[in-house]
Amino acid sequence: MTLKLEQISQIVGAQMHLHALDMALVPNAVTVLLGATQAGKTSLMRLMAGLDQPTTGRVWVDGKDVTGVPVRERNVAMVYQQFINYPSMTVYDNIASPLRLRNDKDIDAQVQALAKRLRIDPFLKRLPAELSGGQQQRVALARALAKRAPFMFLDEPLVNLDYKLREELREDLTQLFEAGEGTVVYATTEPSEALLLGGHTAVLKEGRVLQYGPTLEVFRQPQSLDVARAFSDPPINVLNAHKQATGWMLDNVRPILLPQVDASHRRLQLGVRASALRTEQRDGDVGLVGRVQLAEISGTDTFVHLDCAGLELVMQKTGVHVFDIGSSMAVYVHPQDAYVFDAGGALLSAPAHLHQGEH
Secondary structure (H helix, E strand, O other), X not given: OOEEEEEEEEEEOOEEEEEEEEEEOOOOOEEEEXXXXXXXXXXXXXXXXXXXXXXXXXXXXXXXXXXXXXXXXXXXXXXXXXXOOOOOOOHHHHHHHHHHHOOOOOHHHHHHHXXXXXXXXXXXXXXXXXXXXXXXXXXHXXXXXXOOOOEEEEEOOOOOOOHHHHHXXXXXXXXHHOOOOOEEEEEEOOHHHHHHHOOEEEEEEOOEEEEEEEHHHHHHOOOEHHHHHHOOOOOOEEEEEEEEOOEEEEOOOXXXXXXXXXXXXXEEEEEEOHHHOEOOOOOOOEEEEEEEEEEEEEOOEEXXXXXEOOEEEEEEEEOOOOOOOOOEEXXXXXXXXOEEEEOOOEEEEOOHHHHHOOO
């Protein structure tokens, strides 16, 4: 089934929650709504599902106008941040409830299969309150999957779980969605979730959809600095370059070669992802010297926060490393590894190696 939004907007009181936008979901695929808190993700999802009505615009499903049709009359499944289950029903009955409403004949087999798929089969006789947060969210997911709705909406379903549980459920969800059974809309603030889930990603900021396309394409070719910022964790490093008589100067202190930029620009913004910074110098590199403010371990990577004469930088270094707080450190980046944006933040060029399909 297809879902299309046509000039949809939402105003609540005096606040603009969503500016007028057009959007057509890719059928039978995952669409990730990515953006910071209050970017408009939940508002957009609720309009898609029929939980709220738009101030202007139309919602179309398979070419039919469903703008005024409430959610109870639409065939959609929802999973929220909170663990919403029927508290007085066992796990088994929670999962079975949409199957019974549909008068399915093979209810037991379906419940057992879904429970096994989500690794909650040992808990079928328990009540939701007797389970951990991660197990309760798996019950909610199983019930949503049992509904077999053509549209499934998940509003930051992992945000209230601890790190380990989030990692486990992300992998589970990726495998579940790979089957391509129905259209999935998944809201998150975390770029890593968008990359893991794949599919397509819509980047939102302040009620606007900045870019929508295949996830890797949006990640590799952000059309603006705002998109690059939303799709970078840790935050993308932003440096300024100014045109001078002798060429480009980075932050007015060091020259940098930017042959891919034409002479009409006077000021540029360079976006350097944390993974593009290195401690080893290579030919053509530009060096930056700073003091270590913080070094933190995240999984198999070390994130080093540097103060370079007032410029805050973050370097992502593979492996577990120890850096002394306050020590001086030089980091390097090649100009071809930087995203180049004009003064207004529009993309001028992306790292050359990304055109060749490298990550």
